[in-house]
Amino acid sequence: xxxxxxxxxxxxxxxxxxxxxxxxxxxxxxxxxxxxxxxxxxxxxxxxxxxxxxxxxxxxxxxxxxxxxxxxxxxxxxxxxxxxxxxxxxxxxxxxxxxxxxxxxxxxxxxxxxxxxxxxxxxxxxxxxxxxxxxxxxxxxxxxxxxxxxxxxxxxxxxxxxxxxxxxxxxxxxxxxxxxxxxxxxxxxxxxxxxxxxxxxxxxxxxxxxxxxxxxxxxxxxxxxxxxxxxxxxxxxxxxxxxxxxxxxxxxxxxxxxxxxxxxxxxxxxxxxxxxxxxxxxxxxxxxxxxxxxxxxxxxxxxxxxxxxxxxxxxxxxxxxxxxxxxxxxxxxxxxxxxxxxxxxxxxxxxxxxxxxxxxxxxxxxxxxxxxxxxxxxxxxxxxxxxxxxxxxxxxxxxxxxxxxxxxxxxxxxxxxxxxxxxxxxxxx
Numbered sequence: 001x002x003x004x005x006x007x008x009x010x011x012x013x014x015x016x017x018x019x020x021x022x023x024x025x026x027x028x029x030x031x032x033x034x035x036x037x038x039x040x041x042x043x044x045x046x047x048x049x050x051x052x053x054x055x056x057x058x059x060x061x062x063x064x065x066x067x068x069x070x071x072x073x074x075x076x077x078x079x080x081x082x083x084x085x086x087x088x089x090x091x092x093x094x095x096x097x098x099x100x101x102x103x104x105x106x107x108x109x110x111x112x113x114x115x116x117x118x119x120x121x122x123x124x125x126x127x128x129x130x131x132x133x134x135x136x137x138x139x140x141x142x143x144x145x146x147x148x149x150x151x152x153x154x155x156x157x158x159x160x161x162x163x164x165x166x167x168x169x170x171x172x173x174x175x176x177x178x179x180x181x182x183x184x185x186x187x188x189x190x191x192x193x194x195x196x197x198x199x200x201x202x203x204x205x206x207x208x209x210x211x212x213x214x215x216x217x218x219x220x221x222x223x224x225x226x227x228x229x230x231x232x233x234x235x236x237x238x239x240x241x242x243x244x245x246x247x248x249x250x251x252x253x254x255x256x257x258x259x260x261x262x263x264x265x266x267x268x269x270x271x272x273x274x275x276x277x278x279x280x281x282x283x284x285x286x287x288x289x290x291x292x293x294x295x296x297x298x299x300x301x302x303x304x305x306x307x308x309x310x311x312x313x314x315x316x317x318x319x320x321x322x323x324x325x326x327x328x329x330x331x332x333x334x335x336x337x338x339x340x341x342x343x344x345x346x347x348x349x350x351x352x353x354x355x356x357x358x359x360x361x362x363x364x365x366x367x368x369x370x371x372x373x374x375x376x377x378x379x380x381x382x383x384x385x386x387x388x389x390x391x392x393x394x395x396x397x398x399x400x401x402x403x404x405x406x407x408x409x410x411x412x413x414x415x416x417x418x419x420x421x422x423x424x425x426x427x428x429x
Contacts, residue, residue: 010043017050025051027058034064044094052100055107057129063094063115093117093139101127105151113138120144126151131177134159142168149175156180164188171196212242218268219248223275240264247271252302253278269293273300279309283345284322287352290329298334301349304369305341305397306390313344313400321348321404323355332357340365342396347404354408363409365401366418367394383421394420 028051032044052059094116101108101120105127112132117139130152140148140163149155155175159182160166166186171178173195183192184205193212194202201219204211208224220243239246245268252275272293274286283301290296313321321344335353340346353360368386386394401417409415 013043013047017047024053024055026056027060028052028056029058029060029062031062032064045097048097048100052104054104056104057107058110059108060110060112061096061114061116062112095119105130112136118144118148120147122147122150126153127155128153130154131156132159133157134161135163136161138163139165141165142170146170146172153177158182159184161185162187169193171199173197211239213239215242215244217243218245220246221250223252240266244268249273251275265292265294268295270295270297272296272298273302275302279307281310281345283343283349284324284352285345286349287324287327290332291327294331296329296332298336299332299353300336300338303337303339303341303346305339305367305393306369306387308339308341308343308346308393311344312342312396313347313404314342314396315344321351323348324352327352327356329353329357329359331359333359334362334364335360336364336366338366339369340367340397340401341393342400347400350405351408354405354410354413360410360413362414362416364416364418365397365405367397368418368420386420391420 030044030047048061096113096116096118098118098120107129108127109129110132111127111130112134114136115138118135119140121144127148128151131154133148133152133155134157136159145160145166149158149172152175154177156177157180158171158175158178160169161182161184163186166189168190169183169186169192171181171192171194175196176198178196179198179200180203181194181196181199181201182203183189184203186206189206189209191210191212192204194214196214198216199214200216201221202213202217203221205223208222213220220239239249244266246266247268248271249266249269250273272289274289276283276286281303283303286301290299332353335357337346337350340350350363350365354363398417398419406415
C-alpha cells in the first residue's frame with residue numbers, strides 16, 4: 001500500500017470513529033496490515049482513545065506485520081531461520097496503552113490482541129466483566145499476565161498463542177469461572193501450574209513440559225507434534241494422578257512408543273482420541289489404553305496412512321493375526337479409524353475390537369486422511385489429489401477389510417467403510 005493510500009485510509013478511519021464517538025462504541029475491531037507501514041503509532045493510539053470508553057464491551061485489535069513486499073518474498077525464503085528470528089525480535093511492536101483499561105475495564109467483556117506488547121501493572125483497574133481474553137504473538141511475562149488475571153474475576157476463557165515471553169505460566173485461583181484454557185506454541189514455556197478451581201477444558205500444543213492441572217479438568221487435548229515427543233506414553237505416567245475425573249482425552253504424537261503396560265485406570269474417561277504418526281507403531285498395543293478406560297464409549301484412532309512403514313497384512317512374512325485374550329471392553333459403542341490401511345497391527349486392532357467390544361454399535365474405517373480436502377467444499381470442485389502410492393494403499397486397505405474384517409462383524413454392529421472419492425481419486429491403478 002502506498003503512503004498516500006495509507007494516509008487517506010487513516011483519515012477515513014478518523015472520520016468514522018469521531019462521528020460515532022458521541023453515541024459510544026459497544027465493540028471495536030481493528031485489523032492493521034503491514035504494520036508499522038500502514039499507520040503511525042500515533043494514529044493507533046488516537047483511535048483507541050476515541051473508541052475505548054466506559055461502556056465498550058468488545059475490543060479486538062489484530063496487527064499483522066509484513067517486513068517484505070511481494071518482490072522480496074523469494075529473498076526472505078532464502079534467509080536462515082536464525083536470521084528471521086533475529087529480525088522478528090527487533091521488529092517494531094505496538095505497546096498497547098494499558099491505561100485505557102483503567103477507565104473502560106469495568107465494561108469490557110472480550111479482549112483479543114494480536115502482535116503487540118501488553119505491560120499491565122498491579123495498579124490496573126478491575127476487569128470485572130472480562131469473560132474472554134485472547135493473546136496471540138503478544139509480549140507479556142508471566143508476572144504481567146498474573147496482574148491481568150488477578151482482576152479478571154469473571155474470566156471464562158483464556159487463549160495464549162505464541163506468547164514467547166512466557167516462561168512459567170501460573171493461573172491463579174481467583175478467576176473462579178475460568179473453564180476453558182488454550183496454550184499453543186509458546187516456545188519458551190517451561191512449566192504450567194493451574195490453580196483455577198473450575199477449569200473444565202485444557203487445549204495444549206507444544207513441547208512436553210511439567211504440568212500441574214486442577215482435579216476439576218474433564219476435557220484434555222495435547223498436541224506434541226512439533227516437539228517430536230512421546231505424548232501417547234506420557235499421560236499415563238502423570239495425568240492419571242493429576243486429572244482423576246477426566247472424561248475426554250485427545251492426544252497427538254509424532255513418535256509414540258508401543259504401549260504395553262498402563263498403571264492405574266481412568267475411571268471416568270468416556271471419549272478417547274489418539275493421533276499416532278510414527279511409521280512403525282504397533283497399533284495393537286493400544287489395547288492397554290482401552291483396558292485403562294473401563295467407562296470408555298467412543299474411541300478414535302487417527303493416522304497418516306501415507307507414512308505407515310510396517311509389515312502389511314498381505315506381506316510375504318505375515319503370519320496368523322495376533323490376539324490379545326482376556327481384554328474385554330464392555331462399554332465401547334463407537335470406533336472410528338481415520339487413515340485405515342493394510343498394516344498388520346491395524347488390522348489386528350480392528351479385529352480385536354470386533355471380538356472384544358461387546359457393546360460395539362458402530363465401526364467406521366476411513367481409508368482417507370481427516371485433513372483431505374473434498375470436492376464438496378473445495379474451490380475447484382475437486383478432491384485433494386492422492387499420490388499413486390496412497391491410492392494403492394487405499395486399495396489394499398479395502399482388500400484387507402474384505403478378507404479379514406467383514407466375516408467378523410456381528411449383526412449388531414453397523415460397519416461403514418469410507419473410500420476415496422471415485423470421481424477425483426480412482427483406485428484403478
